[in-house]
Amino acid sequence: MRGVAVIFCCLAGGLFGAVSAANAAACPGNPNALGTSRTITVDPQAMPKIGSMQYKTTLALEDHEVAITFDDGPLPPYTNRILDTLAAECVKVTYFLVGRQADAYPATVRRILAAGHVIGTHSQNHPLTFDQMALGRIEREVDGGIASVQTAAGDPRAVAPFFRIPGLLRNKTVEAYLATKSIAVWSADEVADDWYRHVSAKDIVTKAMSRIEAKGHRGILLLHDIHPATAMALPVLLRELKARGYRIVQAVPAGERPKVAPEPQPALVADAAGGWPRLAPTRETVGAAPTALPPKSLDRFGERKRETSSKGEHKSGRKFADKSERTSRIVRHQREKVSHCEMARRDRDPVVTASIARKRHKTAVSDAGWTRFQR
Numbered sequence: 271m272r273g274v275a276v277i278f279c280c281l282a283g284g285l286f287g288a289v290s291a292a293n294a295a296a297c298p299g300n301p302n303a304l305g306t307s308r309t310i311t312v313d314p315q316a317m318p319k320i321g322s323m324q325y326k327t328t329l330a331l332e333d334h335e336v337a338i339t340f341d342d343g344p345l346p347p348y349t350n351r352i353l354d355t356l357a358a359e360c361v362k363v364t365y366f367l368v369g370r371q372a373d374a375y376p377a378t379v380r381r382i383l384a385a386g387h388v389i390g391t392h393s394q395n396h397p398l399t400f401d402q403m404a405l406g407r408i409e410r411e412v413d414g415g416i417a418s419v420q421t422a423a424g425d426p427r428a429v430a431p432f433f434r435i436p437g438l439l440r441n442k443t444v445e446a447y448l449a450t451k452s453i454a455v456w457s458a459d460e461v462a463d464d465w466y467r468h469v470s471a472k473d474i475v476t477k478a479m480s481r482i483e484a485k486g487h488r489g490i491l492l493l494h495d496i497h498p499a500t501a502m503a504l505p506v507l508l509r510e511l512k513a514r515g516y517r518i519v520q521a522v523p524a525g526e527r528p529k530v531a532p533e534p535q536p537a538l539v540a541d542a543a544g545g546w547p548r549l550a551p552t553r554e555t556v557g558a559a560p561t562a563l564p565p566k567s568l569d570r571f572g573e574r575k576r577e578t579s580s581k582g583e584h585k586s587g588r589k590f591a592d593k594s595e596r597t598s599r600i601v602r603h604q605r606e607k608v609s610h611c612e613m614a615r616r617d618r619d620p621v622v623t624a625s626i627a628r629k630r631h632k633t634a635v636s637d638a639g640w641t642r643f644q645r
């Protein structure tokens with residue numbers, strides 16, 4: 271039965287998805303890059319549902335071919351770090367962006383587009399009730415997300431007719447609505463559990479590789495570009511895919527797409543261990559403070575709830591009325607050799623508390639953390 275299903279998928283892909291050879295030009299600055307071997311054009315009319323985790327049809331990937339997808343972004347600095355890694359390896363992927371996040375970070379949306387990645391959508395607010403929502407709210411979430419991402423990208427053609435339901439909480443009402451709009455609904459073939467609170471980068475790589483191998487050495491891999499562990503795992507995952515002979519395939523929509531502006535290649539530095547180029551730290555990727563704190567609580571499908579307000583500001587991010595007053599208080603505490611935690615506890619200051627959290631958060635994605643993982 272399973273063999274029949276695989277054959278059907280392959281036949282379906284062959285019939286419905288026009289396969290084209292991709293430009294396999296050398297990757298500037300990285301002769302050992304994984305690269306993108308080819309594209310598959312997806313026609314939502316012919317293949318309205320994609321991904322063997324939930325549907326009978328999936329991309330017509332050949333042996334040792336993987337299509338990578340990222341959900342829930344954009345969210346700097348993680349999305350930026352991931353874009354740097356993808357650019358260094360000349361790997362093209364598909365993003366499923368959340369409208370609210372696109373509203374908050376339009377420059378990152380434009381960077382994703384300019385880098386040649388495909389942009390689908392993932393609703394306006396990422397509610398985890400798609401399987402229970404009335405049609406009116408489904409319409410608002412789907413259409414609102416598309417409108418937000420189109421506005422952020424600055425070109426309506428930038429958004430592919432690809433949609434992934436938050437939490438993969440499918441039902442017939444959502445799927446029927448998407449079909450009326452000729453939008454393909456995307457599930458996945460494999461996940462790497464990168465949304466779990468304490469998952470390590472190493473676990474993400476191990477799970478991704480073992481699940482891809484278990485599903486016939488191919489598949490659509492679902493990751494999230496909003497988590498530090500995913501950002502840390504990606505360079506190693508791409509190296510592992512290359513080492514085991516995998517090739518990257520990018521699913522693209524039919525029709526005209528916006529012109530792709532060339533993205534500046536990030537500088538590469540030789541890894542101390544040799545062989546594997548690492549991204550050189552930049553102000554954007556390392557020095558920049560995260561614009562949102564790490565999400566904490568897990569929701570129904572295991573995805574993390576965002577703790578940002580509608581204005582994109584952290585709930586505890588109260589503005590200082592008097593900056594000098596705060597500075598003098600910090601200096602006073604430093605003279606007394608009081609730890610930041612103790613200082614925050616004494617002052618019951620939500621801003622200082624948030625600052626400490628931000629500092630820890632930044633450390634998690636600093637080069638030190640990166641190097642630790644690479645060992």
Ligand SMILES: [Zn+2]
Pocket residue numbers: 341342392396436437573
């Ligand atoms: Zn999601």
